[in-house]
Amino acid sequence: MKMSDRFRNFMRGRYGVDQLSNGLVFLFFILILIGILTRNTIFTWIALIPMILSYYRMFSKNFSKRYNENRIYTNLMSPVYDLLDKIKGFFNRKIKRFKTRKEYKYFKCPNCKQELRVPRGRGEITVTCPKCKQSFDRKS
Ligand SMILES: [Zn+2]
Numbered sequence: 001m002k003m004s005d006r007f008r009n010f011m012r013g014r015y016g017v018d019q020l021s022n023g024l025v026f027l028f029f030i031l032i033l034i035g036i037l038t039r040n041t042i043f044t045w046i047a048l049i050p051m052i053l054s055y056y057r058m059f060s061k062n063f064s065k066r067y068n069e070n071r072i073y074t075n076l077m078s079p080v081y082d083l084l085d086k087i088k089g090f091f092n093r094k095i096k097r098f099k100t101r102k103e104y105k106y107f108k109c110p111n112c113k114q115e116l117r118v119p120r121g122r123g124e125i126t127v128t129c130p131k132c133k134q135s136f137d138r139k140s
Contacts, residue, residue, distance in 0.1 A: 019073060021057050027047075109132065112132040123139070125138060
């Protein structure tokens with residue numbers, strides 16, 4: 001039997017990886033990093049706890065219990081996920097704006113501060129904000 005088949009057999013009927021396990025692995029790396037930065041081995045030992053827990057959960061056969069743990073975790077973490085999504089969105093917008101800076105001119109609506117863009121090179125144009133419907137003139 002191949003090694004990968006053996007592993008697949010072993011994992012059959014076991015819970016596997018979920019968000020909580022990923023979170024525990026992340027915590028493990030954070031603690032290891034703190035241990036390195038502070039040169040304090042106690043963090044390395046503490047780091048083993050989330051690592052062991054993550055393995056325990058991965059190989060567990062109690063699906064409903066692991067599933068409920070993960071649900072509690074994702075509920076608790078949802079504000080964090082939302083914040084991360086916002087940060088990601090912010091940077092994605094900045095990147096998009098930078099990539100299209102030659103084709104579009106970007107500015108903020110003077111009334112509601114909504115970010116708007118117009119194609120460049122059309123001279124003086126009247127722009128109507130799609131959000132607050134205010135019209136104003138801009139050079140494009
Ligand atoms: Zn507006």
